[in-house]
Amino acid sequence: GAVVSQHPSRVICKSGTSVKIECRSLDFQATTMFWYRQFPKQSLMLMATSNEGSKATYEQGVEKDKFLINHASLTLSTLTVTSAHPEDSSFYICSASGGAYEQFFGPGTRLTVL
């Protein structure tokens, strides 16, 4: 299957700082990218859907001003957690779709906000 990478794999930051997470499709062009959040022992919850060159569509209850998503190219999407707080600590996973039935998932980024 296709490969999706995420960087960084783990980040620890102080409360109030901003953190940027990158998601890259390495061997295909991703027309759509998705950002999920997963709390311990919970399922993946979709945060937002982004299409290249257009604004992201956020799920109900997700603050668009706090979780900034940029999908600047067909191989790169970024999620910026602004003014992070301890309750934002979670496992963030991106996925990418080239338009077919399958979404390819990245390895995830573990964010810890102190």
Place this chain on the structure above:
Amino acid sequence: QKEVEQDPGPLSVPEGAIVSLNCTYSNSAFQYFMWYRQYSRKGPELLMYTYSSGNKEDGRFTAQVDKSSKYISLFIRDSQPSDSATYLCAMSLQGGSEKLVFGKGTKLTVNP
């Protein structure tokens, strides 16, 4: 009622056992059904994908979809310790380019 219900387990079986994992859902409009495997602290990996009702087999894995009952299953034959992971069902209205709705995941341990 949640859109997708999945028993979180945990489920523990001996090596070689047949494992049955299930999900129920409430939205009859779902057309695409997937099973993902997730190892601890890793991203999900697609195992099986089925469109509409029916069965699909791939090696030791069989996926079944019964749309009339809104019930999907994943069977693992001759289970191996390497199958130990969390298994997530997921479904969507229009395939991979649309949002997936996930079950909570079932944690499976296969004991040698």
